Amino acid sequence: MRKNIYFLSDAHLGSLAIPHRRTQERRLVRFLDSIKDKAAAVYMLGDMFDFWNEYKYVVPKGFTRFLGKISELTDLGVEVHFFTGNHDIWTYGYLEEECGVILHRHPLTTEIYGKEFYLAHGDGLGDPDNKFKLLRKIFHNRGCQRLLNFFHPWWGMQLGLNWAKHSRLKRADGKEPPYMGEDREYLVLWTKEYMKTHPDIDYFIYGHRHIELELTLNRKARMLILGDWITQFTYAVFDGEHLLLEEYVEGESRP
Secondary structure, three states: OOOEEEEEOOOOEOOOOOOOHHHHHHHHHHHHHHHOOOEEEEEEOOOOEOOOEOOOOOOOOOOHHHHHHHHHHHHOOOEEEEEOOOOOOEOOOHHHHHHOOEEEOOOEEEEEOOEEEEEEOOOOOOOOOHHHHHHHHHHHOHHHHHHHOOOOHHHHHHHHHHHHHHHHHOOHHHOOOOOOOOOOOHHHHHHHHHHOOOOOOOEEEEOOOOOEEEEEOOOOOEEEEEOOOOOOOEEEEEOOOOEEEEEEEOOEEEO
C-alpha cells in the first residue's frame, strides 16, 4: 500500500510578530505526529523558521519540539525534504547531520508516483519588487553570510528576528496581500511562462505567498500555493492519484 506525500510551508517558527508561538509550534508538531505512520515523505517548502542562522558551534535557541519531531520522522524512515526560504537561508549542515533532513537550496523537479512535480518556496520567481530582489541577492551572497556570522550569536539572532518582525508588521494586519488574480499574480505568470518550455510537469507547488490557491493551468497541469502555518494551518497531500489541499483542525484533516 502506498503511503502519502505531504507538502507544507511558512510556519515562521519563532517569529516575534506571532503572539502564540509556543501554541503554534505544538500544533505543527501534533500534525507531524498524526501523519508519521501514513507518510512516505514530507516536503517543507521554505520559511519553516522566521529566522534561522547556524554558527560553527551554536544553533538558534528553541524549536526543540519541532526539531525532535523531524528527527523522529527521519528515524522512522520518512523522507523530510527541507527547502530554504527567504527567512531561513542560513543553514550550514546542522539540520542534515542532526535531524536527517534532505536540504534543497533551489527549486526541485522530481517524479513522485509517476507524476512530475515542480517544488519551490517561490521567492525570486517572477517577483517584480526590485527592493526584494536586491535583498535576496544580499542574503544569498556568501560574503554577506560570512559577515553575519562575525556577530555574536545573540546580536545576530536579534538582528534577524527583529528584521523579520518589522517586515511582517509593516504589512496591513501583518498579512500578505490577497490573491491578485491570474493576470497579476506573479507566481502564476511565472509558472505559465515556465510551462512553455517544461510541458511535462503535472503539479507546481509553492509556499511564500501565504495564500491558499488551487489553479488548473491546462488539461495536464495544476498549481498550488500552500497557505501557511500561522493562521491557516494548510497543507497538500498526494496519495499517488489525487493531490488535495487540506486544513489541519486540532487532530483531524478537513478538505
